[in-house]
Amino acid sequence: MITIVGAGPAGSYLAYLLAKQGKEVTILEEHSKVGAPVQCTGIVTHSIEKFFRLKNEVIAKKLDKVVVVSKNNRITVNVNEIVMWRDKFDRFVADMAQDAGAEISLNHKFMGFEGESTIIAKDKKNNKIKKIKTDVVVGADGPYSAVANTAGIDSGSKNYIGMQAKVRLAMDTTAFETHFGNDFPDFFGWCVPESDNTVRLGIGCFENAQEHFYRFLKSKTGKKDVLCWESGLIPLYNPKKIIQKGNVYLIGDAAFQVKATTGGGIIPSLKAAQTLCECIINSKDYNKEFKKQSGKELLLHLRIRNILNKFSDKDYDKLLHLMGKEKVRKILKKYDRDTPIPLVANLLLKEPRFLLLPTAKIIRYCCGLQDSRQQTIDNA
Numbered sequence: 001m002i003t004i005v006g007a008g009p010a011g012s013y014l015a016y017l018l019a020k021q022g023k024e025v026t027i028l029e030e031h032s033k034v035g036a037p038v039q040c041t042g043i044v045t046h047s048i049e050k051f052f053r054l055k056n057e058v059i060a061k062k063l064d065k066v067v068v069v070s071k072n073n074r075i076t077v078n079v080n081e082i083v084m085w086r087d088k089f090d091r092f093v094a095d096m097a098q099d100a101g102a103e104i105s106l107n108h109k110f111m112g113f114e115g116e117s118t119i120i121a122k123d124k125k126n127n128k129i130k131k132i133k134t135d136v137v138v139g140a141d142g143p144y145s146a147v148a149n150t151a152g153i154d155s156g157s158k159n160y161i162g163m164q165a166k167v168r169l170a171m172d173t174t175a176f177e178t179h180f181g182n183d184f185p186d187f188f189g190w191c192v193p194e195s196d197n198t199v200r201l202g203i204g205c206f207e208n209a210q211e212h213f214y215r216f217l218k219s220k221t222g223k224k225d226v227l228c229w230e231s232g233l234i235p236l237y238n239p240k241k242i243i244q245k246g247n248v249y250l251i252g253d254a255a256f257q258v259k260a261t262t263g264g265g266i267i268p269s270l271k272a273a274q275t276l277c278e279c280i281i282n283s284k285d286y287n288k289e290f291k292k293q294s295g296k297e298l299l300l301h302l303r304i305r306n307i308l309n310k311f312s313d314k315d316y317d318k319l320l321h322l323m324g325k326e327k328v329r330k331i332l333k334k335y336d337r338d339t340p341i342p343l344v345a346n347l348l349l350k351e352p353r354f355l356l357l358p359t360a361k362i363i364r365y366c367c368g369l370q371d372s373r374q375q376t377i378d379n380a
């Protein structure tokens with residue numbers, strides 16, 4: 001018996017994959033329904049189609065442009081992105097899991113372990129404590145993971161505050177905006193249309209989130225009104241994070257499997273579910289397999305993030321100038337952020353002036369030119 005804690009995309013997709021292999025799987029979800037509350041922008045690249053064909057009702061918008069904004073520059077790049085209704089998406093994946101034979105126990109909150117093969121859960125409907133016997137436990141319970149904490153594998157995380165709200169604003173409904181520079185320290189701001197007159201507007205940062213958020217909101221709408229909040233934590237990928245200890249595994253935000261450049265965690269968690277399913281079925285070492293299959297890409301995102309966080313407004317202006325070149329746009333359209341290694345390598349081939357920006361380290365990494373000191377740090 002396999003118990004998965006959390007019916008977000010990571011937990012439900014893993015349940016689907018395991019149930020398809022004939023495993024007995026139960027998901028414990030603390031909320032009374034799957035997909036609520038929403039704490040996400042729900043934007044993904046078309047790479048999502050490698051995992052499944054989304055139902056139309058899950059899709060809020062298809063966007064074919066991103067407007068990238070720096071202090072003194074602004075460019076439009078062609079892309080191929082999907083904005084999802086995140087609550088419907090979570091239910092779509094949970095339905096797949098149930099159709100494959102997995103069970104979902106709603107209103108069930110994971111509380112802790114009793115020994116190695118019993119978990120304690122609270123049935124929130126009647127406040128009763130239950131003891132559940134299980135062979136395997138998977139923490140797919142998000143950035144505050146109680147499974148990681150109680151299993152003693154919470155190696156300390158650094159999280160962005162993702163402050164987002166739904167606000168009234170009419171903008172081009174075929175494009176989303178990303179904003180970079182000193183007004184968006186350590187991350188960026190975004191404005192994503194979900195319908196003709198509402199957008200998901202947000203910022204990520206390590207501190208002073210309200211100040212940065214309201215300044216951005218005011219600059220976009222002239223007001224401080226929001227329709228509803230959709231904020232949450234965005235874990236920063238940590239290559240040293242332990243994600244398996246004995247029969248306890250972590251996945252998704254609980255394992256910090258998030259792209260540090262964008263805060264996108266949906267596609268990395270689906271990919272991690274495939275890796276973890278294979279590890280459980282074939283008794284493989286998940287700590288090693290995950291590093292092999294996704295570690296290099298997530299590390300590259302982290303490196304790019306660390307370098308971007310040193311950029312000045314002027315550096316961003318220059319970066320956008322280079323990104324605006326036709327040959328660069330073609331590459332940005334061909335390779336999305338879910339394939340970062342060929343993306344960066346091809347960018348350099350077509351536009352060597354990227355080397356003049358403080359990005360040389362990233363490029364060395366993509367071209368396999370790591371120096372031995374960096375290699376030692378990565379292996380530590």
Ligand SMILES: Cc1cc2nc3c(=O)[nH]c(=O)nc-3n(C[C@H](O)[C@H](O)[C@H](O)COP(=O)(O)OP(=O)(O)OC[C@H]3O[C@@H](n4cnc5c(N)ncnc54)[C@H](O)[C@@H]3O)c2cc1C
Pocket residue numbers: 005006007008009010011028029030031035039040041042043044108109110111140141142143146162163164202230231232233234251252253254258263264265266267269
């Ligand atoms: C503001 C914001 C915007 C974002 N925008 C994007 C985006 O545009 N694209 C993208 O790819 N990613 C985005 N992300 C990240 C994305 O939301 C996460 O990476 C993704 O939700 C991770 O999925 P998960 O299944 O690991 O965790 P979650 O979706 O957090 O699911 C965890 C589940 O576990 C349940 N749970 C928690 N504790 C317990 C417990 N003790 N017992 C039982 N159940 C429990 C929760 O109720 C929840 O259902 C954004 C995040 C934020 C905060």
